[in-house]
Amino acid sequence: MHLPTLIVITLLTNLLIGFYLSILYRRRPKDKCFKYWALSCGCFVFGISASVSRGYDVPAFFSFFVADFFLIVTAVLVLLGLIRFSRFRFTKAKRQRSIAILCLMTLALFFSYHSPALVTLVGSLSVAMLFIAGAWLIRHSVFNEPIYTGTLQFIFILHSVVLIVQAALVCFHWDNINYSGLPDQAIYTLLSHVTLTTLTALLLPWLSFLKLERSLTIKSQRDGLTKLANRTFFFSQVERHWLQYPQVKVVLMMIDIDHFKEINDKFGHHVGDIALKAVADIMSKGLRSHDLIGRIGGEEFAVILYNIELDVAQQIANRLCNQVMKQMAVIDGHNINLTISIGMVQVLPARNQIHGAFKVADEALYHSKHSGRNTVTLGQLNEVSSE
Incomplete structure (x- = not known):
């Protein structure tokens, strides 16, 4: 040209x-x-x-x-x-x-x-x-x-x-x-x-x-209030791990804020929202950068810790409880003394199904709730082949 x-x-x-x-x-x-x-x-x-x-x-x-x-x-x-x-x-x-x-x-x-x-x-x-x-x-x-x-x-x-x-x-x-x-x-x-x-x-x-x-x-994957992974994205990532890394152990945690309904009823939903965001921030900072935390219900959270020993995971869980208890004693000028309860279980994806693992973690959380709250309970899985 x-x-x-x-x-x-x-x-x-x-x-x-x-x-x-x-x-x-x-x-x-x-x-x-x-x-x-x-x-x-x-x-x-x-x-x-x-x-x-x-x-x-x-x-x-x-x-x-x-x-x-x-x-x-x-x-x-x-x-x-x-x-x-x-x-x-x-x-x-x-x-x-x-x-x-x-x-x-x-x-x-x-x-x-x-x-x-x-x-x-x-x-x-x-x-x-x-x-x-x-x-x-x-x-x-x-x-x-x-x-x-x-x-x-x-x-x-x-x-x-x-x-x-x-x-x-x-x-x-x-x-x-x-x-x-x-x-x-x-x-x-x-x-x-x-x-x-x-x-x-x-x-x-x-x-x-x-x-x-x-x-x-990102907006479709995040919870609007806490900016954590929402329920859909969290479980999609868990399923992805189950498919791609069946031989890599993980620890699942179910976390619930103690007496959260009473906080909403007594101090109002505004204070409840502040508490949710603050707890989410504390837990995010207390986990490793490659772990995943999601808000899967109103005051309920779930965590997946990748490739970790059980004793280290228990130390992390206990530290989260202590940090929330120390930092959430006062919220927006109110003496609330907020705490969390945790149920956890170690899983090898090749041997256990997702819903079975979360059921055991949820039962462990239920045990923490009924044994004084602000505590960590370790659940036990029966090893069965995942389908």
Whole structure:
């Protein structure tokens, strides 16, 4: 295809993508990533347009410094949008360092724009470094979508490689580069750069849609009040363990808040809700990070402890009882002295069915309730083959 025609089509495509992203931002102003990515499309169009002017009688300040500066800003705006989807914490100190790096890039461009080869080298390596940072952010994204994130990460890395190749061509033809721009051999890197940037602009909006989908999924799996796993999700995870890891022992716990109805009747449901959330928080912090706790009834909770010895599980259960008793003596200014009771059982999934294991844990909880409360009871399973 004719190169000028291809560039014009690419620039128009990016303008349309930027317009589309700006519309998304107007509809969803909380998602600032759309604003950053819309601006990045505009900066890319302006930067490429300025760089195309190198073949004409245009001051080098505009065709080199301004052009490369806007291409760097394009990558920076892409990164600002990606940060919202990464586990990377953009603290104040990190923001200051990032601004300092951007200022150094800008100064390097400014002091080198009189040398076409040097300013092109600085611009190419700067953008390459920014896209490597983008690939790192995608690698640490909050999504578990390997096909999509892997594709986007590959594009970012490929983009960096293309720009590094462009920088190598500049070094190889250093003495032959003038104000008309890059050597003829670099035409393919330019086309790759333009194509990959356009492809990136097309793919980025899907991150926001994935985030929305993930948010809806989490809401469907969580209890609205305590933010713990709800009953459906909890038991689906238990069934998953039974199917995938039949030879890995687990400990099941049934936990109930003692005299909770009396708390609601005497102090009101507002205090009851505070108690539920506080107990849920205490128990979540008292468990290991990979264990699962769910709210399966009004004041009833269930826990599955993965791959744990029974004596360790009993220590955890006793600690939970003690922590709740100590921390929940006073709730919202009322002397409540809230406690919990626990029934537990150790299970090997290959030998016992789920409903049988939970029945034994529930019977153990019933025993704790009728033996003074604020206590832990260990149930015993009869080992039978699961069907």
